[in-house]
Amino acid sequence: MLIDFAGQVVIVSGGGRGIGRGLVERFHAENATVVALDLDFAEPIDGVRTIRCDVTDTGSVNDAIAAVEQEFGRIDVLVNNAGINVEGAVESLDPERWRACFDVNVFGVFALSRAVIPAMKRAGRGRIINAASFAAIIPSVGAAAYGASKAAVVQFTRVLASELGPWNITVNAYAPGMIPTAMNGFADMAVDRQERLLDTLSLRRWERPEDVADLVCFLASDYAGYITGALVDVSGGKFAT
Numbered sequence: 001m002l003i004d005f006a007g008q009v010v011i012v013s014g015g016g017r018g019i020g021r022g023l024v025e026r027f028h029a030e031n032a033t034v035v036a037l038d039l040d041f042a043e044p045i046d047g048v049r050t051i052r053c054d055v056t057d058t059g060s061v062n063d064a065i066a067a068v069e070q071e072f073g074r075i076d077v078l079v080n081n082a083g084i085n086v087e088g089a090v091e092s093l094d095p096e097r098w099r100a101c102f103d104v105n106v107f108g109v110f111a112l113s114r115a116v117i118p119a120m121k122r123a124g125r126g127r128i129i130n131a132a133s134f135a136a137i138i139p140s141v142g143a144a145a146y147g148a149s150k151a152a153v154v155q156f157t158r159v160l161a162s163e164l165g166p167w168n169i170t171v172n173a174y175a176p177g178m179i180p181t182a183m184n185g186f187a188d189m190a191v192d193r194q195e196r197l198l199d200t201l202s203l204r205r206w207e208r209p210e211d212v213a214d215l216v217c218f219l220a221s222d223y224a225g226y227i228t229g230a231l232v233d234v235s236g237g238k239f240a241t
């Protein structure tokens with residue numbers, strides 16, 4: 001058995017940049033028909049169908065999924081990667097930013113998952129894979145909104161796994177550690193802070209989108225057919241330090 005997604009349709013939300021872009025490129029390289037959803041696409045992605053979609057908007061989500069079904073006739077894998085980072089101590093956090101965080105990170109995962117379920121049930125197989133974070137488990141100052149939203153994703157994953165198991169649809173979440181992307185403001189971070197953060201990783205190297213893609217492709221593949229409701233650590237040892 002090899003990991004090969006020929007004939008399969010894989011949807012990646014937030015696929016325009018960062019980790020999502022890495023996932024899109026990897027699934028494309030593994031022969032999947034890939035659909036990237038995002039608010040906008042700075043540049044086209046060769047060989048990939050791109051659809052503008054705001055995961056916080058039910059109509060936008062349903063239209064995007066209907067377009068995929070009409071064009072390709074099936075949905076095999078959904079990766080709920082789109083997410084935003086909202087930082088700030090609770091006392092001073094703007095309530096609208098809290099809401100925005102939950103809108104993208106939690107509602108978005110719900111709305112897209114809900115929309116793909118009928119196609120996966122008809123097929124008698126499916127994979128829903130959700131981006132959580134080590135922040136769902138490990139508390140840090142200023143991460144109440146983000147951490148709580150990712151903890152919600154973990155429990156959503158477990159419940160949905162129970163609901164969809166009888167249809168041979170697996171639902172899993174993964175917890176990356178720290179990937180230098182636009183999201184975590186790495187480019188503007190002081191070098192000594194970067195070094196302190198690096199010391200919290202057992203492997204002592206920054207994570208790459210490819211590290212996440214290795215795991216997500218595994219979870220999407222037949223090798224992971226008996227894994228469901230899991231939160232899989234792909235943090236380079238963030239939980240171990």
Ligand code: NAD
Pocket residue numbers: 013014015016017018019020037038039040053054055056080081082083084085104108131132133134175176177178179180181182183184
């Ligand atoms: P990123 O900011 O580089 O990319 C996120 C993508 O999601 C962007 O393309 C953005 O346009 C899209 N997006 C945001 N709001 C959207 C919406 N309403 N509708 C559709 N798309 C929307 O972030 P990233 O670092 O690549 O993170 C990807 C995922 O991985 C997120 O869920 C994040 O929480 C998670 N994660 C990231 C890290 C990290 O260190 N970067 C660590 C743990 C978990």
